[in-house]
Amino acid sequence: MNRSVRLCELGALDDGAVTRVDIDGQRIAVARVGQTVYAIGDRCSHANFSLSDGFLSAGDCTIECPKHGSRFSLVTGVPDSLPAVRAVPVYEVRVDGDDVIAELPEDDR
Numbered sequence: 001m002n003r004s005v006r007l008c009e010l011g012a013l014d015d016g017a018v019t020r021v022d023i024d025g026q027r028i029a030v031a032r033v034g035q036t037v038y039a040i041g042d043r044c045s046h047a048n049f050s051l052s053d054g055f056l057s058a059g060d061c062t063i064e065c066p067k068h069g070s071r072f073s074l075v076t077g078v079p080d081s082l083p084a085v086r087a088v089p090v091y092e093v094r095v096d097g098d099d100v101i102a103e104l105p106e107d108d109r
């Protein structure tokens, strides 16, 4: 079961940048590429570092962990390079007017 959660305003997201949003203690990295917004788990699956502090590659829709450099797909959450080997969660996002809304699992609270 999912719940729809407003993450932020679209206008608050810079194109080509990643922003960390905290929802009920859950960290979400929100990335904007043009008019498309992606939301993935902010906590690297290798260690507790924030992916939103990493480096967004808009061209291949990845974000690189700032600590050891694993690159995660914004689409699937799967890392394509070591040392991370596990995917991070990926959340469905829609933009409604200026609201960025994500579908978050109930059990992620």
Ligand code: FES
Residues within 6 Å of the ligand: 044, 045, 046, 047, 048, 049, 065, 066, 067, 068, 069, 070, 082, 083, 084
């Ligand atoms: S903490 Fe992210 S790759 Fe090591």
